Amino acid sequence: MGSSLRLFRVWGIDVQVHWSFLLILAYGAFIYSGRSNPLVGALYGIVVILLLFVCVLLHEFGHALTAKYFKVNVPTITLLPIGGVAQLERMPRQPLQEFLIAIAGPAVNFVLTLLLLPVALLVVGMGMGSANPSSLLAYAQSRMMTPSLDGLLVYLAFTNFALGLFNLLPAFPMDGGRVLRSLLAMAMPYVRATRIAVMVGRLMAVVLAFVGLNGNIMLLLIAFFVYVGGRGELEAVESRYVLKDIRAKQALNREARQLYTSESIDKAIDLIMTTYQADFPVFDLGSNFVGVLTRPHLVNVLRTDGREGRIVDVMIPAQEIPVVGPETTLADVWDRMVEDHSRVVAVKEQGRFLGLLTLDDISELIQVVGATKERDEKQASQSAPTTVL
Numbered sequence: 288m289g290s291s292l293r294l295f296r297v298w299g300i301d302v303q304v305h306w307s308f309l310l311i312l313a314y315g316a317f318i319y320s321g322r323s324n325p326l327v328g329a330l331y332g333i334v335v336i337l338l339l340f341v342c343v344l345l346h347e348f349g350h351a352l353t354a355k356y357f358k359v360n361v362p363t364i365t366l367l368p369i370g371g372v373a374q375l376e377r378m379p380r381q382p383l384q385e386f387l388i389a390i391a392g393p394a395v396n397f398v399l400t401l402l403l404l405p406v407a408l409l410v411v412g413m414g415m416g417s418a419n420p421s422s423l424l425a426y427a428q429s430r431m432m433t434p435s436l437d438g439l440l441v442y443l444a445f446t447n448f449a450l451g452l453f454n455l456l457p458a459f460p461m462d463g464g465r466v467l468r469s470l471l472a473m474a475m476p477y478v479r480a481t482r483i484a485v486m487v488g489r490l491m492a493v494v495l496a497f498v499g500l501n502g503n504i505m506l507l508l509i510a511f512f513v514y515v516g517g518r519g520e521l522e523a524v525e526s527r528y529v530l531k532d533i534r535a536k537q538a539l540n541r542e543a544r545q546l547y548t549s550e551s552i553d554k555a556i557d558l559i560m561t562t563y564q565a566d567f568p569v570f571d572l573g574s575n576f577v578g579v580l581t582r583p584h585l586v587n588v589l590r591t592d593g594r595e596g597r598i599v600d601v602m603i604p605a606q607e608i609p610v611v612g613p614e615t616t617l618a619d620v621w622d623r624m625v626e627d628h629s630r631v632v633a634v635k636e637q638g639r640f641l642g643l644l645t646l647d648d649i650s651e652l653i654q655v656v657g658a659t660k661e662r663d664e665k666q667a668s669q670s671a672p673t674t675v676l
Contacts, residue, residue, distance in 0.1 A: 291365055300351055302344065304366040311368040312336050319434060331434040335442060340366055342399055342447055346454075347371040349395035350388055350462075357384045360626065369508055377622045382472035382480075389465035396451035400444055407440035458488035460516030481524040485517040492517070526653045527618045535620055535634045536613035538652060539642035545570055546580055548599035552588070555580055555598060566631050566645045569602045576640035578602035579631055608633045613641060617652065620644055 291303040312333050319332030344366065350373040351361040360376045373392075379385045455463040464484050471480035492513040499506030544558055546567045558564060565582040580602045588601045609627045611620055613636050620632055624646065634641045 298352065298355070300348075300361050301363045302366075303363055305368075307368050308340075308366055311340075328434055331439075335439060338439070338443060339446060340371075342396065342443065342450070343371045345399065346392045346395050346450065347373040349391035350375075353388045353391040354379070357388065359388070369505070369512065376626050382469040382477075385465055385472075386469035389462045389469060392462050393451040393454045396447040396454070400448040400451065403440055403444035403447065407437065407444045410437040410440055456491055457484065458491035458513045458517065459485060459520045461513065464488050464517070464520075478524055478528045481521055485521045488513055488517040527621070529653050529656050530617035530621060530649065533617045533652065533656065534613065535611055535615045535617065535632075535644060536641065538617060538644055538648055539634060540564075540648065541642075543568070543642060546598050546602075547572065548577060548597065548602070550598050552585070552594050552596055552598065552601060555585055556589075556594070559585070565647055566643060568633075568640070568643050569598055576605055576633065578604050579608050579633070579643065581630055581645075583630070605633070610635050611644075612636060617644075617649060621649055624649075 290306045292306070293301055293303045295302050315332035315336035316329035317332070319328040319335070320326075344364065347364045351364060354361050354373070354375050357379050359379055361373055362376065363374045365372045365374070375388075379388060454461050455466065457463045457467040459465070459468075464487075467487060468480050468484035471483055492510045495506050495513065496510035499510060544562060544564055544567060546555055546558070546569045548569060548571050555567065558567065559582060567580045568576055569578040569580055571577050578599075580598060584603060585601065588596075592601075609623050609629050609632045611623060611632050611634055613634055615623075615634075623632055624630065630646045632644050634644060
């Protein structure tokens with residue numbers, strides 16, 4: 288999403304559009320340009336796509352505002368050629384909340400359909416004059432690709448209905464995948480519910496890809512995103528499952544090296560080159576925790592200012608570092624890192640600095656503890672008693 292242009296901000300949410308959105312505008316112009324007046328047709332095609340994505344944006348606001356109601360922050364909504372993405376900083380804790388957040392988007396599309404369809408049919412009926420009312424729907428369908436007001440209204444009405452149905456397909460990252468997972472999670476553990484929902488989504492991706500082989504590039508793209516999105520969702524949920532039983536104090540590196548404000552940048556470079564540590568707490572001469580020097584921050588400084596200077600000149604001040612308590616679970620620490628866009632958190636107890644937790648620390652724990660839990664689960668399933676009927 289790094290190449291996205293911010294359009295505006297509303298309700299604390301940045302609405303942005305990816306540069307590739309221009310491709311879908313060009314596609315709309317091309318589709319409608321084969322009319323008697325190519326220029327008018329192309330302009331009409333652009334208007335159709337823009338209004339369609341207004342509906343997509345309203346769909347995403349359905350998710351976003353429902354999420355904010357449940358105290359889940361939504362920093363951005365990004366429009367892409369294949370739809371929109373509302374970026375939730377964390378998933379809701381309760382399956383019912385996830386269900387309501389997921390279903391809110393398609394519900395907006397169905398409401399738009401109910402609002403647009405009567406108006407569209409009224410305008411189409413006025414255009415038909417004294418024609419047989421029984422052919423109203425057939426005539427309305429024939430007007431969908433015609434550059435006209437009634438054609439535009441019919442197109443938006445039917446497309447919103449199709450978007451609502453399509454998004455309810457049980458496949459991540461579409462809304463139906465989350466709806467399915469939330470319903471399953473009401474009756475079974477969240478991780479197991481996610482695995483089942485991802486498996487169903489992958490089967491759905493195979494079906495979409497098979498149908499798209501007849502030349503439908505959009506279905507092939509959606510099949511790819513469904514497969515990849517499902518894998519990413521499963522990895523995120525399993526990672527959180529691994530981290531939920533580990534406290535921050537248990538993950539602290541007792542052998543971590545530290546820096547002092549009076550030391551030169553060369554000292555940090557030496558430590559990064561001779562140890563596996565990438566992020567360092569910084570102390571003043573009174574042994575007070577005053578900041579952090581991360582490897583990405585140091586690299587940026589070296590690119591702009593070189594090796595001259597002291598640690599105090601390039602560190603991130605302590606007041607800008609998120610703080611958690613020693614009993615905080617690593618799952619919540621991870622959420623805090625995501626919310627604050629920080630690769631480190633300081634662990635403190637009653638104001639006393641205990642140590643740093645970094646993204647590297649958590650990544651290593653996910654791999655090590657995750658492998659152990661996976662082995663334990665396999666052994667438990669193999670040793671479970673079976674009943675022979």
